Amino acid sequence: xxxxxxxxxxxxxxxxxxxxxxxxxxxxxxxxxxxxxxxxxxxxxxxxxxxxxxxxxxxxxxxxxxxxxxxxxxxxxxxxxxxxxxxxxxxxxxxxxxxxxxxxxxxxxxxxxxxxxxxxxxxxxxxxxxxxxxxxxxxxxxxxxxxxxxxxxxxxxxxxxxxxxxxxxxxxxxxxxxxxxxxxxxxxxxxxxxxxxxxxxxxxxxxxxxxxxxxxxxxxxxxxxxxxxxxxxxxxxxxxxxxxxxxxxxxxxxxxxxxxxxxxxxxxxxxxxxxxxxxxxxxxxxxxxxxxxxxxxxxxxxxxxxxxxxxxxxxxxxxxxxxxxxxxxxxxxxxxxxxxxxxxxxxxxxxxx
Amino acid sequence: xxxxxxxxxxxxxxxxxxxxxxxxxxxxxxxxxxxxxxxxxxxxxxxxxxxxxxxxxxxxxxxxxxxxxxxxxxxxxxxxxxxxxxxxxxxxxxxxxxxxxxxxxxxxxxxxxxxxxxxxxxxxxxxxxxxxxxxxxxxxxxxxxxxxxxxxxxxxxxxxxxxxxxxxxxxxxxxxxxxxxxxxxxxxxxxxxxxxxxxxxxxxxxxxxxxxxxxxxxxxxxxxxxxxxxxxxxxxxxxxxxxxxxxxxxxxxxxxxxxxxxxxxxxxxxxxxxxxxxxxxxxxxxxxxxxxxxxxxxxxxxxxxxxxxxxxxxxxxxxxxxxxxxxxxxxxxxxxxxxxxxxxxxxxxxxxx
Ligand SMILES: CC(C)[C@H](C(=O)O)[C@@H](O)C(=O)O
Ligand SMILES: CC(C)[C@H](C(=O)O)[C@@H](O)C(=O)O
Numbered sequence: 001x002x003x004x005x006x007x008x009x010x011x012x013x014x015x016x017x018x019x020x021x022x023x024x025x026x027x028x029x030x031x032x033x034x035x036x037x038x039x040x041x042x043x044x045x046x047x048x049x050x051x052x053x054x055x056x057x058x059x060x061x062x063x064x065x066x067x068x069x070x071x072x073x074x075x076x077x078x079x080x081x082x083x084x085x086x087x088x089x090x091x092x093x094x095x096x097x098x099x100x101x102x103x104x105x106x107x108x109x110x111x112x113x114x115x116x117x118x119x120x121x122x123x124x125x126x127x128x129x130x131x132x133x134x135x136x137x138x139x140x141x142x143x144x145x146x147x148x149x150x151x152x153x154x155x156x157x158x159x160x161x162x163x164x165x166x167x168x169x170x171x172x173x174x175x176x177x178x179x180x181x182x183x184x185x186x187x188x189x190x191x192x193x194x195x196x197x198x199x200x201x202x203x204x205x206x207x208x209x210x211x212x213x214x215x216x217x218x219x220x221x222x223x224x225x226x227x228x229x230x231x232x233x234x235x236x237x238x239x240x241x242x243x244x245x246x247x248x249x250x251x252x253x254x255x256x257x258x259x260x261x262x263x264x265x266x267x268x269x270x271x272x273x274x275x276x277x278x279x280x281x282x283x284x285x286x287x288x289x290x291x292x293x294x295x296x297x298x299x300x301x302x303x304x305x306x307x308x309x310x311x312x313x314x315x316x317x318x319x320x321x322x323x324x325x326x327x328x329x330x331x332x333x334x335x336x337x338x339x340x341x342x343x344x345x346x347x348x349x350x351x352x353x
Numbered sequence: 354x355x356x357x358x359x360x361x362x363x364x365x366x367x368x369x370x371x372x373x374x375x376x377x378x379x380x381x382x383x384x385x386x387x388x389x390x391x392x393x394x395x396x397x398x399x400x401x402x403x404x405x406x407x408x409x410x411x412x413x414x415x416x417x418x419x420x421x422x423x424x425x426x427x428x429x430x431x432x433x434x435x436x437x438x439x440x441x442x443x444x445x446x447x448x449x450x451x452x453x454x455x456x457x458x459x460x461x462x463x464x465x466x467x468x469x470x471x472x473x474x475x476x477x478x479x480x481x482x483x484x485x486x487x488x489x490x491x492x493x494x495x496x497x498x499x500x501x502x503x504x505x506x507x508x509x510x511x512x513x514x515x516x517x518x519x520x521x522x523x524x525x526x527x528x529x530x531x532x533x534x535x536x537x538x539x540x541x542x543x544x545x546x547x548x549x550x551x552x553x554x555x556x557x558x559x560x561x562x563x564x565x566x567x568x569x570x571x572x573x574x575x576x577x578x579x580x581x582x583x584x585x586x587x588x589x590x591x592x593x594x595x596x597x598x599x600x601x602x603x604x605x606x607x608x609x610x611x612x613x614x615x616x617x618x619x620x621x622x623x624x625x626x627x628x629x630x631x632x633x634x635x636x637x638x639x640x641x642x643x644x645x646x647x648x649x650x651x652x653x654x655x656x657x658x659x660x661x662x663x664x665x666x667x668x669x670x671x672x673x674x675x676x677x678x679x680x681x682x683x684x685x686x687x688x689x690x691x692x693x694x695x696x697x698x699x700x701x702x703x704x705x706x
Contacts, residue, residue: 077545080556081544081548081552086548087545087546090546127500127543127546127547128546130546130547130548132547132548132549132550133549134549134553137503139503139504139505140503140504140505140508141503141504141553142501142502142503142504143501143502143503143549143550143552143553144499144500144501144502144549144550145499145500145502145547145549145550146497146498146499146500147480147497147498147499147500148495148496148497149495149496149497149498150490150492150493150494150495150496151492151493151494151495152492152493155493190480190599191434192430192440193440193443193480193481193483194480194483194485194498195434195439195483195485196485196486196487196496196497196498197485197496197497197498199434199496200487200494200496203433224603225602225603225605225606226606226635228581228603228606228607228610229606229607229609229610229615230610231610232585232607232610232611233610246543249578250577250578250581250603252578253578253579253581253582254581254582254585254607256582257581257582257583257584257585257586258585262582282579
């Protein structure tokens with residue numbers, strides 16, 4: 001099977017980590033029967049400055065018609081609102097209907113306090129519909145934004161969360177060491193304040209997870225503020241956390257803090273038959289150009305993309321190579337307290353493939 | 354001066370901790386020249402079940418006409434939406450225009466990694482306006498909520514954040530040991546996605562803090578997801594964090610996790626000349642009736658209320674007594690790993706007053 005992969009480096013360290021993602025895909029053993037073709041695509045702040053748009057139509061149309069998946073690096077945003085600029089990754093998620101943002105957060109098995117959770121973030125609605133208005137009043141400006149929660153999107157995201165929980169359990173059952181006994185989905189919301197919107201998310205997720213197919217999956221709930229508290233007090237208790245878009249955004253950064261660096265945390269933006277791997281970190285202008293960005297979030301994002309393209313064996317190879325590098329702990333990038341360059345980390349992981 | 358204080362115990366452990374708050378106020382040394390009168394007021398889930406309203410008009414009118422301040426315990430909420438029930442504390446904040454929710458999070462000075470920050474949360478708007486609608490569509494239900502951000506409320510909250518930063522600096526300058534060099538306010542928002550609403554919060558806060566009075570105060574910004582990440586990676590870097598309502602809610606629970614227990618964290622709901630002290634924890638039905646709730650969040654909330662009623666000397670006495678109990682670390686409630694009962698902790702702190 002040949003997979004055509006779009007490569008959107010974006011800005012800053014995006015340009016340094018996406019090439020590493022490409023290299024690990026190319027280095028996968030031939031025995032897997034996978035071939036890759038790559039196409040470089042534009043998006044981001046530099047693109048906006050060159051072309052006046054942050055997400056050129058060409059990028060979207062090539063992804064849609066020509067690609068099986070993609071890797072997205074990171075983009076810089078202007079520090080103050082700039083007319084016509086809006087985040088290309090948010091737009092991509094919507095234009096390609098990549099309705100789930102999947103963010104696994106995991107320590108190495110030997111960590112003193114092992115953590116192994118995945119945050120499944122709804123990726124198309126909530127406050128990210130970006131419908132805002134501003135009016136002048138005698139008391140000054142008043143701005144409003146719409147938070148939209150639909151039964152359809154809530155059901156879909158809860159269903160994929162349930163599926164991910166089952167899949168994780170299957171991998172555990174196959175003998176992979178784990179801190180979890182059975183599959184658990186924690187539904188996060190703030191329905192004590194937002195009884196209609198978050199209430200709809202909550203009840204829909206509950207229903208979607210109550211079907212026989214998920215009989216084995218335990219389901220519980222956490223109010224978002226208390227979820228953040230628990231995330232830090234008892235992170236080992238969580239398996240799959242499902243949340244509306246904004247809470248998912250916040251929770252996944254919080255979870256990343258638990259494993260020591262955003263530079264370790266991958267994500268995949270997942271739709272029907274399409275996935276974009278995306279490291280959780282940003283464009284990191286402070287370290288750009290120094291060749292010291294941690295490539296692991298991107299390597300794991302490439303693996304995660306493969307998982308959702310049903311290439312689980314290939315994904316497992318990448319995960320194992322990354323874990324081996326971390327378990328040994330000799331070649332670590334500066335965000336992990338090491339001194340290795342991006343290139344050294346990549347080479348170490350490639351040789352473990 | 355005689356202060357008239359409303360006591361709203363609410364539900365669950367609210368009933369166990371609010372009496373402790375009353376006792377510490379009564380036990381303040383006479384030399385401070387403060388007298389207290391107390392009035393018991395109703396609100397919460399039990400009240401709703403008795404009277405059909407969670408926040409009786411009487412409670413609001415007595416607070417308004419008769420009280421200088423109040424202590425609010427905690428209320429339980431129904432697990433599914435119940436017609437007519439809505440959170441009494443959210444309603445109180447709005448009805449009394451308690452526009453700032455101030456949440457100091459602080460370790461003891463000798464902690465291995467000392468933290469000393471205060472989260473200043475806007476308390477009247479954002480998604481807490483609770484304007485929601487639901488409609489049926491061919492694809493199922495769609496619910497929407499309004500997120501409202503006004504220039505007026507944003508300016509007011511940033512201004513009080515600046516004042517709190519100056520006040521903290523004054524206390525430090527008077528010789529109190531501190532991890533901070535100078536006053537810092539960190540403005541938290543998500544204006545990279547919500548350019549109008551959070552953009553307005555951001556720009557208004559910036560302006561409000563740019564006046565000469567705050568010349569000494571350093572101002573910086575964090576996007577909310579990255580703020581949660583930083584909160585856990587470098588908590589010692591933060592002094593005053595100011596945020597819209599919902600982010601403030603989430604951040605203060607996150608910060609509470611850093612100091613080990615929600616049972617330590619106080620808050621004050623502050624308006625013009627009025628303040629309600631409120632422990633950050635909930636009604637904790639799991640431990641209710643066992644006499645083991647940690648009273649410290651309430652004792653500190655009583656002190657915080659006094660601070661905002663301009664009784665800083667009295668507040669300082671309470672803080673010092675609580676800190677002495679924690680520094681010694683012998684009589685700790687179970688949430689802190691100890692075995693002391695609420696009553697033992699209260700007595701230990703009272704004798705240190
Ligand atoms: C850059 C920003 C728009 C984005 C988001 O909020 O989704 C980022 O924080 C993320 O999590 O991918
Ligand atoms: C109980 C709930 C409505 C409340 C809030 O969200 O404000 C609580 O979480 C708090 O922080 O005081």
